[in-house]
Amino acid sequence: MTPQHKAWWLFAGIAVLLAVASIISRVLNARAKSESGRAVIANLNARVNAWWVMVAVLAVVFTLGKVATLVLFGFASFVALREFITLTPTRRSDYWPLLLSFYILVPAQYALIGYDQYGTFAIFIPVYAFLLLPAIATFAAETESFLERTAKIQWGVMITVYCISYAPALLLLNIPGYEGSNALLLFYLLFIVQLSDVLQYVFGKLFGKTKLAPHVSPSKTVEGLVGGGLSTTAVGGAMWRITPFTWQQSLLMSFVIVVMGALGGLTLSAVKRSLGAKDWGVMIEGHGGMLDRLDSVSFAAPIFFHLTRFFFA
């Protein structure tokens, strides 16, 4: 099968999964009796509907190719950064660093991937932006909480632009014997991360008793994490045919993705709460904001990228 054929089969498979999810959530909707039960199901319905839209967008973008994929992720970074900065108290004197972040750093980072500049892509934000952002901020001549202000902007840019851009950067890798199939690797990463989130939610709702971190992320449970994480790892192992890995390697890789994704969810939840919010935004109905959907990706993508590059490229 060509990579294109594999991709079509994958999307067809997901469509079947979503159809099943839609039917289940309709049935549950008809059965729900209590007020709180109905709220949970309404949220579930909204989530499933949003999934249809997100998968449709991804399918279109994958068909169109690399540029479309980069534009989509660039847009996602832009919106995620917008959510991050909205919740972060910034001042008028942060104007120029913020302008630089949105209008220069976001497009530049994705353009570097587009032009296959691995060396620059990997250090552009951690080195150049890291130094230039605070330097530009000094021109506003305000020293009041200078370190906190610049650190928050640097953090936002690192997570929402640098880390998220590692997902489409998988298209850059030269993996011997896997030429032309890199889009499948990106699909693999996104699928494992999101499936892990979904299965943790499902296992948590069905069997969840022990709170994992009540102060950081009240809805996460140990049962959800273990059950969802392990079943996702198993699914990831079974998907080895679309990857450059053997099934054992694929099992390990998906385990790493699941662990990093869970850590990303927890860490960004802590950041979000320290900024006094429950959701990052309101963009995707039922899910919250863009960053609520991409928090796990931002942690899993860089590690998955570098492990794959180190061992396979």
Add this chain to the structure above:
Amino acid sequence: MRPSSEILVGIVKLLVGAYPRWIGCKPEAVQRLYFANHSSHIDTLAIWSSLPIPLRRHTHPVAASDYWGSGFRRYIATKALRAVLIDRVRAHADDNPLAPLIEVLNQGESLIIFPEGTRGKQPIPAPFKSGLYHLAAQFPHLQLIPVYLENLHRSMPKGAVLPIPLTCTVRFGFPLALADGEAKDSFLSRARDEVIKLAGANVAS
């Protein structure tokens, strides 16, 4: 909708979100006067973009001709937004600056106004000018809707060239009416309080 309006609304939504929150009223096609706090040049665009298309078609922002009256800004204001331009400075002592607004209201259309008259630096609006009162007195059937724009003062502070992208919400409050024989000052401060109320607890006055 005109293509220029569609493009403009798309850009505004990408940059500042402009998510509507219908708190005290629904987006209904009745004649209305929306009055809001004013802190940036994109306030007008944000409120207008947050309205559903059928309402947008019959709602005109009011813009100062000294800023919006010439060049590309004039094109945006008059063609894409179909704004009503008014003079902030009277050319003659007996000119009525509200005349263009009255004309549009007489046609049954809705308006967006910023009763502070100028852009403030604070999240809380400055005292209102009397235009709102005169229009309310002259058009008793007009629904007066307080609107609060959150975050836009951060997105585009005075002197800014480009807006900082932020998620801005546009909150529509409960309709307000001029009471029988209510004095101008008490009505204006009541109207201003309604806008402040929408700002919620996160902004200290």
